[in-house]
Amino acid sequence: MNLPAAVLWDMDGTLVDTEPYWMATEEAIAAEHGGTWTHEDAMQLVGNDLLVSGEYIRSKLGLTQSAEEVVEMLLDGVVDQVRHAVPWCAGARELLLALHGAGVPCGLVTMSYQRFVAPILEHLPPETFRVIVTGDMVDNGKPHPEAYLTAAAALGVDPADCVAVEDSPTGATSAAAAGCTVLVVPNHVPVPPGPGRVFRETLEGVTPQELGSLRRP
Structure with missing residues (x-):
């Protein structure tokens, strides 16, 4: 065979x-911190190393958190959604x-x-x-x-x-x-x-x- x-x-x-879960979490982080997040921003992150994504979000939104802390924020949001439905x-x-x-x-x-x-x-x-x-x-x-x-x-x-x-x-x-x-x-x-x-x-x-x-x- x-x-x-x-x-x-x-x-x-x-x-x-799960990409929609990531995108929804990215948008929620932006909204929470008074930033603007676009579909084009979300597309930039598809398939990336998470630390690369975390640094992009940190820089784009002007966050005081480190890239590592942004990754944990992302994971918190996405894991919560996955637990409800895969x-x-x-x-x-x-x-x-x-x-x-x-x-x-x-x-x-x-x-x-x-x-x-x-x-x-x-x-x-x-x-x-x-x-x-x-x-x-x-x-x-x-x-x-x-x-x-x-x-x-x-x-x-x-x-x-x-x-x-x-x-x-x-x-x-x-x-x-x-x-x-x-x-x-x-x-x-x-x-x-x-x-x-x-x-x-x-x-x-x-x-x-x-x-x-x-x-x-």
């Missing part, structure tokens, strides 16, 4: 559509469970922090993700390849034999730089074509075998 050695998943906008992306949970059933190891590679990931994982069977790499575990966030290289190494597989699933230019750049074939399912921001990128409009109907047939262009 033609299956990938492993599938490495981004989370926000790929597995779960907004799975179309076809994502089904594909993830199919991979689990087929014995294909999966890794989660996200720039979100562990305390945000935990309430989402509670809605999946144990060991659905054999490896979890979060933004607070790496020195270099996406678009640097460190997070994907770390996940592949932890799984004991060659990144070239892995498929990464991403939704943003930042994430796709990170995964391709690590050597993965990247299945790109754009969500809130457009993703340009590039080496190693294969595009689908949705994960609905995608099978483990289809992922195994993908090859870097």
